[in-house]
Amino acid sequence: MSKISIRDNLLRVEENIESALIASGRNKDDITLVGVTKTVDADSINEAISYGIENIGENKVQEIMDKYDKINKNVNWHMIGHLQTNKVKYIIDKVDLIHSLDRMSLAKEINKRAKSESIIKDVLIQVNIAEEVTKFGLKKEEVIPFIESILDFKNIRVKGLMTIAPFSENPEEVRFVFRDLRNLGYEIEKKNYENLEMKYFSMGMTNDYKVAIEEGANIVRIGTAIFGKRVY
Numbered sequence: 001m002s003k004i005s006i007r008d009n010l011l012r013v014e015e016n017i018e019s020a021l022i023a024s025g026r027n028k029d030d031i032t033l034v035g036v037t038k039t040v041d042a043d044s045i046n047e048a049i050s051y052g053i054e055n056i057g058e059n060k061v062q063e064i065m066d067k068y069d070k071i072n073k074n075v076n077w078h079m080i081g082h083l084q085t086n087k088v089k090y091i092i093d094k095v096d097l098i099h100s101l102d103r104m105s106l107a108k109e110i111n112k113r114a115k116s117e118s119i120i121k122d123v124l125i126q127v128n129i130a131e132e133v134t135k136f137g138l139k140k141e142e143v144i145p146f147i148e149s150i151l152d153f154k155n156i157r158v159k160g161l162m163t164i165a166p167f168s169e170n171p172e173e174v175r176f177v178f179r180d181l182r183n184l185g186y187e188i189e190k191k192n193y194e195n196l197e198m199k200y201f202s203m204g205m206t207n208d209y210k211v212a213i214e215e216g217a218n219i220v221r222i223g224t225a226i227f228g229k230r231v232y
């Protein structure tokens with residue numbers, strides 16, 4: 001991937017995001033672009049940062065550990081992948097937002113590790129709207145009981161919801177996923193839980209971010225459209 005193409009790709013993605021926001025009557029700054037950097041080397045990530053990327057997302061603890069010291073410090077890290085309980089300790093002081101809280105054992109561990117660092121960790125709850133067996137996340141109807149069971153965890157702050165839509169050639173087919181997640185957010189907001197904000201809706205990837213934005217995404221996680229096809 002040459003310099004020019006990361007820059008051009010990023011510009012194109014930013015233009016698309018802006019037009020989707022404007023088309024849906026939203027403020028053009030009402031979104032956070034997370035550049036998904038899994039498998040991307042540190043030089044390319046730093047290059048993207050030099051073009052204005054302020055948030056990067058990784059899905060593996062090991063990759064965060066390997067890259068952390070090589071990446072420009074002026075960037076926020078997002079843990080977007082499945083998080084093993086025994087690895088929380090390695091990233092608790094490195095990531096700004098964990099998108100993948102999906103079970104009690106993980107909530108307990110994040111709370112415990114955050115407490116020992118004297119910090120409050122911002123998290124999103126991952127919801128498996130389409131109930132795909134291959135994906136992690138709580139089922140829709142499990143989310144409110146789960147939230148209520150962690151309300152007194154002092155070192156975790158729930159900031160919103162995250163979902164991954166099933167892959168589809170036609171993103172219109174997964175519009176309901178984004179709409180359902182946003183509606184679940186409204187339902188949770190109405191409960192007026194203390195110290196809990198439905199501020200972020202992390203939804204939309206390369207294939208479907210325009211539809212996700214139209215349905216209220218304010219964090220999009222985009223890898224391929226910026227860095228090119230991943231080579232594993």
Ligand SMILES: *Cc1c(COP(=O)(O)O)cnc(C)c1O
Nearest residue numbers: 036059080205206221222223224
């Ligand atoms: C890989 C990944 C993305 C980005 O996917 P692209 O299709 O490359 O944009 C977004 N979210 C999660 C959770 C991912 O694992």
